[in-house]
Amino acid sequence: MTKPQAKDLTHLLSAEAVSRKNSPLKSAFKYFKEPGMTFLGGGLPLADYFPFEKITAEVPTPSFPNGIGAKITDENKTVVEVYKRAADNKPENNDVELARSLQYGYTEGAPEIMEFLKEHTDLIHKVPYEDWDAVASVGNTESWESTLRTFVTRGDSILVEEYSFSSALETAHAQGVNTIPVQMDEYGLIPEALSQLLDQWVGPKPKLLYTICTGQNPTGSCLSAERRKAIYDLAVKHDFIIIEDEPYYFLQMETYTSDKSSRGGKHVHDREEFISALVPSFLSLDVEGRVVRLDSFSKVLAPGLRFGWIIGQSTLLERYVRLHEVSIQCPSGLTQSLVNGLLQRWGQNGYLDWLIGLRAEYTHKRDVAIDAVTEYFPKEIISYVPPVAGMFFTVTIDASKHPKFDTEYEKDPLKVETAIYEQSIKQGTLMIPGSWFKSEGESNPPQKPLAENPSHKTHIFFRGTYAAVPLDELQFGLKKFGKALKIEYGLE
Amino acid sequence: MTKPQAKDLTHLLSAEAVSRKNSPLKSAFKYFKEPGMTFLGGGLPLADYFPFEKITAEVPTPSFPNGIGAKITDENKTVVEVYKRAADNKPENNDVELARSLQYGYTEGAPEIMEFLKEHTDLIHKVPYEDWDAVASVGNTESWESTLRTFVTRGDSILVEEYSFSSALETAHAQGVNTIPVQMDEYGLIPEALSQLLDQWVGPKPKLLYTICTGQNPTGSCLSAERRKAIYDLAVKHDFIIIEDEPYYFLQMETYTSDKSSRGGKHVHDREEFISALVPSFLSLDVEGRVVRLDSFSKVLAPGLRFGWIIGQSTLLERYVRLHEVSIQCPSGLTQSLVNGLLQRWGQNGYLDWLIGLRAEYTHKRDVAIDAVTEYFPKEIISYVPPVAGMFFTVTIDASKHPKFDTEYEKDPLKVETAIYEQSIKQGTLMIPGSWFKSEGESNPPQKPLAENPSHKTHIFFRGTYAAVPLDELQFGLKKFGKALKIEYGLE
Structure with a gap:
């Protein structure tokens, strides 16, 4: 079956x-590599002078039977070796030799690693239109900044989640962009609220919707397939582009159960089950080419790699390439050679095994965190939805029950x-106040429903993470936070 | 002696x-590393899950007695080893462990490598004011883009060289910046022309001067110490910031001599002589903190490292850090760990030895190129100034002597x-036409002297490089270009 072509959204x-x-x-x-041509046109240093x-x-080495955090021993070790010259590389490894990765080069990213990522993308998202592509970035922070440069001009409006990653909002504000909050509940963006907002809109409509839809930062919510479909339909109707910033996509977890005995069983038995257990991305619904997906190794391999990739229709991505040519150029060649070396040796299946291992680790961490919240936090004043994706959980607190609230x-x-x-x-623990993530911006006309959201007058929330600390410290930290709540509310 | 503080240029x-x-x-x-604090605030993955x-x-290994391009053997090999955890590193190596370089971290760059670079900077430039600093970037392309974002707003004007790197100009144009060409001759920017331009200026003056002053791209010229001083004084008088984009600074060479027998002697005998033979940078003249210097490993180690650094007064650099926090964050951690590992093991002296070796290589390449131009190009119609810095040489051609010029x-x-x-x-060789680098922009009032430059009506130039090809190919390519000239001018 032939797939449709992307719509012109230029x-x-x-x-x-x-x-x-x-x-x-x-x-x-274009004459650079032409046979018989002496190319004296470009200021490229000879690879002879690269000291590496x-x-x-x-x-x-996959399949990581003892978990992805297991100690590397001689038995489960793979050594990635990349040489300056291809002659020293084993060609079957599909390596990016240093003479190439350390030279000026492909702004789009080295073909070997980009091919791997595109194959991976189609495996996971089964992109439903024809002319999509992927371009390397130095991580989603930069991808988002470049996205704003590519689509918005000072004074434009964009749609954002009511609570969002404050740095991402700040990126937009510094560029003079008006960020319009869209109402959320504990399951993420509310399509009806977005619909109402846009139906009432006066003047030039917002160009983008920025959403961290899976393992949302800060709320930890995960947008359901149904809501995604409804929002995609609104994007078509109101002609905006959906930017899905998805660093946490592969940190999807089993559903939380307080019954510890039922946790032991493996819920994801094989790679196929793993893939079908993932919530469908906006990209997987995108028949028109109006989704730009920001993907990254930061949460699945390591943040310091500074390697991300942007997926979207090729006509729009070409504008990112022009921007990258005069900004970042491309990710570090050492990163490209070593990460490509790792992925080529792991293969698509080995990489999936790694992601399956990640799912198991985060499921366990989340379980420990929610268990501790249940055990240590005073039930009378709190509520929470155990997250099914990402690094964050939030605890909602009834502020109106605080003894000093009325006085x-x-x-x-x-x-x-x-x-x-x-x-x-004071108790030696720190979670981030929810109000720090509140997005602000004027909708046109001013958005009624949000202002009327009654819970904002009585409830607050805190964002915690189970990602960053070992499990015993996580439990201890939450115990201390519970104590702080009890002291504040006079419940001890 | 105490140094002056930078002037407020905010x-x-x-x-x-x-x-x-x-x-x-x-x-x-600020509570992140506080003792006794359980920090559940940040979405940092555990280093346990970094697969490296x-x-x-x-x-x-320094001192590279057989040249910097010599084959690495067991005798002259240094192996940089960087482990995930500091416990596995040898502490004397001052390494950046992977648990740190691959984590979210220092936007300014890892302290170890930045300290090394600041020490190197003071060794070379002896910065004459107190509160200067350095911030990591992903190369000068990005440094320049971030510089524009930091200083100019759509509609602003900046000063550029009459011929300049076309990508750098394009970066400015896309941001809606007006680039004002400043007249050059074969030795670079003409201070008198700049002075006249600014004295006559009406309205808000240009905020920046962008200059590739050493081994200029495309002209290959190198601005003299006297001209630099005169231009710095103009920056003080007319209150603009000088952006010195200096990737080629360490590609300074011996003066060209056509007498091959006198070339053998080593002109730079030791590190001290090497340093004092370098043309003084704008940074070295900067008593007010109005120079922003863009430095990079691209031409001295390898372009694909994507590691550069920006030097300037700390108050202005703080704005770059805020921008980098929401764009690139920092250079790749693998790059930082390995380049830092290399520099710490080489030491300041070893790095200087590498740069001295680079000087020797480029001097030889330049000599071969200029010898070939002298031998193969028709003397009747060309002129050139042998470059003393950079990767490029230009050959000026009298277009008016072309047989078809008048007809x-x-x-x-x-x-x-x-x-x-x-x-x-057609002859199988390629140099870049000089007009491709022509900068364009409206000065206010329109700049007379430039329009009147009589040589533009009769002379053209081509830019070649001796950097990118082996020497025999370089000679062959220039022979073919000489032939093309002779055919065109009917001189065969």
């Missing part, structure tokens, strides 16, 4: 992206939030 | 840089340029 590009021209030198570079002759990395705090829930934050630091 | 920041706020999460992160246990690089080409030198370009490709 009318949504920014003034900057539209005005960006090709380098005139490009026309000369060979690099290696010691990495674990000293003058019914201001933010004063309760501050008091709890300060008390928890 | 009035030159862009609207975007001024509006950029700190992340609210920063205030929580150890990385290594094979690099040459078919209607006294348009660009038509001669195109004819030569096409003929050279």
